[in-house]
Amino acid sequence: MLKCSLCIHDERTAKIDIVDGKPLCRECRDFLAHPPDRERIRRELDELMKDVDKAILAFSGGKDSVVALYLAKEVYRVPELEAVMVDHGFMAEEAIANAERIASSLGVPFTVLRHDYSDIFREALSKGDSPCRACSRRTMGILKAHAKRRGYRYIITGHELPFGHRAYRVMSGGIVQIRLLTLMSEEERFEILKKLPFEFPELPGYTTNCLVLGPALELYWKKRGYGFEHRRLAALVRYGLMDRERAEREASPPRVPEEQRELVLKRLRIWPKENG
Numbered sequence: 001m002l003k004c005s006l007c008i009h010d011e012r013t014a015k016i017d018i019v020d021g022k023p024l025c026r027e028c029r030d031f032l033a034h035p036p037d038r039e040r041i042r043r044e045l046d047e048l049m050k051d052v053d054k055a056i057l058a059f060s061g062g063k064d065s066v067v068a069l070y071l072a073k074e075v076y077r078v079p080e081l082e083a084v085m086v087d088h089g090f091m092a093e094e095a096i097a098n099a100e101r102i103a104s105s106l107g108v109p110f111t112v113l114r115h116d117y118s119d120i121f122r123e124a125l126s127k128g129d130s131p132c133r134a135c136s137r138r139t140m141g142i143l144k145a146h147a148k149r150r151g152y153r154y155i156i157t158g159h160e161l162p163f164g165h166r167a168y169r170v171m172s173g174g175i176v177q178i179r180l181l182t183l184m185s186e187e188e189r190f191e192i193l194k195k196l197p198f199e200f201p202e203l204p205g206y207t208t209n210c211l212v213l214g215p216a217l218e219l220y221w222k223k224r225g226y227g228f229e230h231r232r233l234a235a236l237v238r239y240g241l242m243d244r245e246r247a248e249r250e251a252s253p254p255r256v257p258e259e260q261r262e263l264v265l266k267r268l269r270i271w272p273k274e275n276g
Contacts (some may be wrong), residue, residue, distance in 0.1 A: 005022045008233060008237055008248055013226055041165060044166065045167040048178065055153075056083075056155055057069050057081060057108075058155060059083035060086075060095060060210075061102075069081075069103070081109075082150070083110045085099055085111070088121075088135065090210060090212045092203060092209055095201060095209035095210075105196065111146075125268060128220055128223035130216060131212060143155050144173065147175055157177060158179075160182060160189075160236070185242070186236075203260075204260075205227075211260060215265065217254045233247040
């Protein structure tokens with residue numbers, strides 16, 4: 001089976017071509033043809049952050065949003081900052097505890113908006129599909145509505161991959177989403193986490209906050225033979241934000257504790273006959 005020489009894609013997950021004697025996936029070919037100007041992207045992000053006087057930060061209690069909160073408060077010194085968690089009903093207790101502890105230690109107001117995402121998770125897991133895109137879309141909609149009510153123009157998130165060649169995008173209504181960790185490596189993020197009272201939860205999948213991800217990955221693997229996180233992990237390797245060996249470990253089949261699987265499936269009313 002052909003494997004991309006740059007990222008972790010293989011013939012299961014992407015179209016692989018031989019280019020100059022090396023196997024490359026189509027995403028890596030596009031990346032090499034139009035490489036990001038890293039210095040320009042980071043410089044543009046720094047300039048934008050100078051104008052951010054009031055923002056909400058999408059705060060899941062996971063490691064990336066924790067690093068983003070630290071940067072917004074301690075590095076960019078956003079004058080008015082609110083950490084907002086959208087609790088979809090399946091947040092790990094450890095993530096909620098991390099969020100409360102980190103927000104308190106940094107002196108940032110912390111708001112929890114509780115919404116039931118059972119419909120999204122039930123549909124995805126029943127079909128063996130990924131719930132992540134629908135979950136993210138709904139969460140951003142909730143955050144946008146909160147921002148408009150509170151008079152915020154900016155929403156800061158903990159994403160490390162840019163929007164193409166930019167670290168931000170202007171959404172409907174003029175709300176600007178800023179991916180504050182754009183092009184920040186995993187090693188850089190871990191160094192910041194060492195400064196904070198962050199405790200790593202033991203959760204399956206590439207997550208430090210969600211109980212659904214592990215069981216969803218498990219079912220997706222059974223259906224397709226690879227995980228729905230594969231493309232994101234491949235992109236992190238492509239951009240040099242994660243080493244290949246770690247990405248391949250993260251892309252392997254998840255080991256989901258029985259109690260976590262049972263809790264999620266029971267709460268979603270998904271029985272064994274529905275998921276095989």
